[in-house]
Amino acid sequence: MAKVKIGVLCPSEIAFRRCLPALKQSLDFEYVGVAVAEAGEWFGEPTPEQVEAEQAKAQKFVDSYGGKIFKGYGELLNDTEVRAVYIPLPPALHFRWAKKALLAGKHVLLEKPFCTSVQDMEDLLKLAAEKHLAVHENYMFVYHSQLDWIKEHMAEIGELRLIRIDFGFPFRGANDFRYNKELGGGALLDCGGYTLKLAGYFLGDSARVTTSQLNMQPEFGVDIGGSATLINAEGLAAQVAFGMDNSYKCSLELWGSKGTLYTNRILTAPVGYEPQVTIKLGNNEQVYTLPADDSFGKSIAYFGECIENEVERAKHYAEIRRQAKLVAEIREKEQAK
Numbered sequence: 084m085a086k087v088k089i090g091v092l093c094p095s096e097i098a099f100r101r102c103l104p105a106l107k108q109s110l111d112f113e114y115v116g117v118a119v120a121e122a123g124e125w126f127g128e129p130t131p132e133q134v135e136a137e138q139a140k141a142q143k144f145v146d147s148y149g150g151k152i153f154k155g156y157g158e159l160l161n162d163t164e165v166r167a168v169y170i171p172l173p174p175a176l177h178f179r180w181a182k183k184a185l186l187a188g189k190h191v192l193l194e195k196p197f198c199t200s201v202q203d204m205e206d207l208l209k210l211a212a213e214k215h216l217a218v219h220e221n222y223m224f225v226y227h228s229q230l231d232w233i234k235e236h237m238a239e240i241g242e243l244r245l246i247r248i249d250f251g252f253p254f255r256g257a258n259d260f261r262y263n264k265e266l267g268g269g270a271l272l273d274c275g276g277y278t279l280k281l282a283g284y285f286l287g288d289s290a291r292v293t294t295s296q297l298n299m300q301p302e303f304g305v306d307i308g309g310s311a312t313l314i315n316a317e318g319l320a321a322q323v324a325f326g327m328d329n330s331y332k333c334s335l336e337l338w339g340s341k342g343t344l345y346t347n348r349i350l351t352a353p354v355g356y357e358p359q360v361t362i363k364l365g366n367n368e369q370v371y372t373l374p375a376d377d378s379f380g381k382s383i384a385y386f387g388e389c390i391e392n393e394v395e396r397a398k399h400y401a402e403i404r405r406q407a408k409l410v411a412e413i414r415e416k417e418q419a420k
Contacts, residue, residue, distance in 0.1 A: 086113040094140035095171040105380040111387030121155035173260040174267025178203040217389035226381035240339030246321035251329030269305035278323035289316035292412035
């Protein structure tokens with residue numbers, strides 16, 4: 084089977100650092116180029132300095148990985164040879180360009196969060212289903228082999244009593260899109276989304292938010308951090324906490340009737356990193372070093388599977404809905420306060 088030709092909408096840092104190396108190794112996809120925004124394709128009119136910087140980034144893509152520079156997102160989407168697009172734009176631009184891509188008949192690999200509202204999410208999924216196209220929300224950590232290992236060894240700590248997930252990082256600077264309300268910023272959609280995704284992984288489809296708290300940053304008009312408790316139909320609870328002005332933390336703790344399981348790079352393990360998992364039973368503590376993995380590469384491979392397999396495609400539609408539902412439940416609780 085011929086490789087699926089895929090283009091990148093915007094020469095972003097994550098596209099260069101993670102996506103392009105994975106595409107280079109992919110057996111399913113062929114990278115063909117990167118698009119730079121034309122006037123009207125971004126928020127407002129770019130300054131000459133911004134245009135020059137964007138062109139320089141795109142040239143770096145070409146110098147390192149080949150392909151071509153598309154002069155505008157529209158030019159890439161109109162290319163009939165391109166069957167799929169990767170969209171690493173700020174969240175507020177996801178719906179607009181994913182919809183255009185689907186209307187152009189392209190499969191869409193979309194960075195998280197999928198959309199900024201449930202309605203936009205539903206509109207995209209409906210359109211994708213009508214056109215028999217794959218859409219994939221790139222929470223790549225769920226494809227890392229360490230999660231499989233953890234699930235296989237959970238029984239060692241007895242009956243699971245509580246799940247605890249924390250993800251936060253230091254302030255990244257006022258120019259970062261995460262602190263810009265118009266670009267879809269806020270901790271809930273960013274680091275908070277990671278914690279909800281992992282909570283849903285363990286709790287399943289019956290997961291619901293029972294309590295939550297978002298802490299606002301008036302200077303930027305976005306939530307800077309928060310926490311929530313989720314529970315499933317069996318009564319198992321998960322506590323999550325997240326923040327964008329914190330010391331770095333990225334941990335999972337499973338508390339069982341006989342012991343605990345802990346790891347500290349559950350959401351962000353890079354290529355080549357060997358995760359460590361600690362299992363403590365009474366006074367006995369054992370640390371396991373797990374194999375390195377390429378979660379981005381495996382996420383792309385699953386995107387390819389969704390393109391070819393309608394059953395997997397529908398399954399991922401449901402996963403996207405579950406994630407959006409949990410985010411919406413926290414927002415609804417905040418609005419009700």
